[in-house]
Amino acid sequence: MSALVGALQAASSSWTAAGWSTGTLVPLPVMVPLSAAGLTLTLWRRPRLQRVVSVTALAVVVAVSVALLFVTDDGPVVVHVGGWAAPVGIDLVADRLSALMLTVSSVVLLLVLLYSLAQGNDDSDDPTEHAPVSIYHPTYLVLAAGVGNAFLAGDLFNLYVGFEILLAASYVLLTLGGTGARIRAGSIYVVVGLLSSVVFLIAIALAYAATGTVNMAQLAERLPEIDPTVRLAIQLLLLLAFGIKAAMFPVSAWLPDSYPTAPAPVTAVFAGLLTKVGVYAILRTQTLLFPPDERVDDALMWVALLTMVVGILGAVAQDDIKRLLSFTLVSHIGYMLFGIALATSSGAAAAIFYVVHHITVQTTLFLVVGLVERRGGSTSLDRLGGLAKLAPGLAILFFVPAMNLGGIPPLSGFLGKVGLLEEGARQGTALAYVLVVGSVVTSLLTLYAVVKAWNKAFWQEAPSSVPTDTTLPRGMVAPTAALVVLGLGLTAIAGPLYGYAERAAGALRDGSYVQAVLPPGGADTPSQRAATTGEDDG
Incomplete structure (x- = not known):
């Protein structure tokens, strides 16, 4: 590990010595996939070249994200787009938190793409099930650009743009194949997405009216000065x-x-990433823009508890693996909200660690379910069975991340939950203890839900409807196995990863973000305020 850090630091020094600044890396997670999306659109008649371009672009994003992971350990890196310094221009800001989120999301995006390419090749004779490659590749790359933009956005409006990019791309991906069920689901998704976008725009308008800026670093200085209501x-x-x-x-x-x-x-990339972009936005704004407020934190704790409990009760009641995992996804968002609501650096660190764990494990499980559906012909637990005997490798691929999601020690899910429980107990309030109990109950019910799915799909007697001669494409199995290994790897590097999460959490409120973004001196002076609001200094 230390050798890798040294190599990357040496590479960074060489990069700077050659006339390049580390800031050159920051826009690449947005620009590379956007440029590749345009290129794949022009190559719509050449699907093989589209695949090469898409895989290459996301591989570059992975490399850049890993480099940023080490570069930002020395402090935030800021790029003023177009050369216009804050607060006038658009800022892209990479710090420890955004770099960590970029790294895990880019790895997931690349592996899911490889999985989908193998699935598309294997199902090329079924045009009703999969959209043309000419549509899929540009849209997927635009989605990747939206994720990168959301993590790097330095102002609220650019964050809004990132969310809208995600909404547009995800609607296309959600309705692939054009079936009635997908169109109906996509319609619900778009309506809900537009509702959240309208609320977000109202918040942006109110913030600008009250402070004269939407730049998050400047908002961090101005919001404490406005009317508390x-x-x-x-x-x-x-x-x-x-x-x-x-x-x-x-x-x-x-x-x-x-x-x-x-x-x-x-489904895998949505479950792994899109909800976590929302969690990231909550974590960023709650820590950077607003001082701790006991009323808000307590309300968020209750929301976290209800999210855990209602979500996992929904999961226990399901007899379809996809719906079961969708409800566990909702439930485990509650753990992340719990860490944020504690309003401490330790709580935020545990939440960050848990986000990284959950992105990896939840994505893995949905990819495994895709393999289960292909091998067993269904995702209904009542129509599955005997897969442990028919496909023992698939049984292992499901078992490992399922136990990780359930929080079995010493896996990363257990470690993340222990961090949250320790900080809740350390806070010592009655509400914090209620959340601790709720977290334990939710973890036990999660374990019950995934064990139920395991028993029905893999151990019960196989019904006659289960095919006995279906083979799984290696191109789909390999990325899934890689994600399983990555999930185990999070356990192996839990110490350094948790340490990085603690440093990322500690930097959320220490002022380094504001100092890096604002002009030299970092002060929000009366003259700067007049320039952005049109007010006279008086």
Whole structure:
């Protein structure tokens, strides 16, 4: 590990010595997939070249994200787009948190793409099931660009743009194949997405009216000075907008009805990433823009508890693996909200670690379910059985991430939950202890739900409807296995990863973000305020 860090630091020094700044890396997670999307669109008659371009582009994003992971350990890296410094221009900001999110999301995007390419090749004779490659590749790359833009956005409006890019691309991916069920699910998804976008725009407008800026670094300095009632209104509107996108209770009912209808790789990338972009936005704005507020934090704790409990009760009641996992996805958003609501660096660190774990494990499980559907012919637990004997490798691929999701020690899911429980107990309030108990109950019920799915799909007697001669394409199995190994790898590197998460959490409130973004001196002076609001210094 230390050798890798040294090599990357040496590479960074060589990069700078050659006349390039580390800031050159920051826009690439957005620009590379966007440029590749345009290129794949022009290559719509040459699907093999489209595949090469898509895989190459996402591989480049993975390399850039890993480089940023080490570069930002020395502090945030800021790029003023077009050379216009904050608060006038658009800023892209990479810090420890955004770099970590970029790294895990780019790896997931690449592996899911490889899985989908193998699935598309194997099902090329079924045009009703999969959209033409000419549509899929540009849309998938645009989705990747939207994810990168959301993680790097330095102002609220650019964050809004990132969400809208995600909404447009995800609607196309969700309705691949054009079946009635997918169109209906996509319609619900778009309506909910537009609702959250409207709420977000209202919050942006209110913030700009109250402070004269939407730059997050400048908002961090100005929001504490405005009327507390207005500040609270802005905070609650942002929480509602991001909460809808993150599928927190009570605005989570849309997710279990939308995700299971999509193709397996699309469902996997949605489940792994899109809700976590909402969680990221909550974590970023709650820590950077608003001082701790006991009323808001307590309300968020109750929301976290209800998200956990209602989500997992929904999962226990399901007899379809896709819907079961969709409800567990909702439930485990509650763990992340719990860490944020604790309003401490340790709580935020545990939430960050859990986000990284959950992106990896939830994506893996949905890819495995795609393999289960192909091998068993269904995702209904009542129509599956005997897969442990028919496909023992598939049984292992399901068992490992399922136990990780259930929080079996010493896997990363257990470690993340222990971090949250320790910080909740350390806080010592009655509400924190209620969340601790709720977290334990939710973890046990998660284990019950995945064990039920395991028993029915893999151990019960196989019904006659289960095919006995279906083979799984290696191109689909390999990326899934890689994600299983990655999930285990998170356990192996849990110490350094948790340490990085603690440093990322510690930097959220230490002022380094604001100092890096604002002009030299970092002060929000009266003259700067007059320039952005049109007010006279007096």
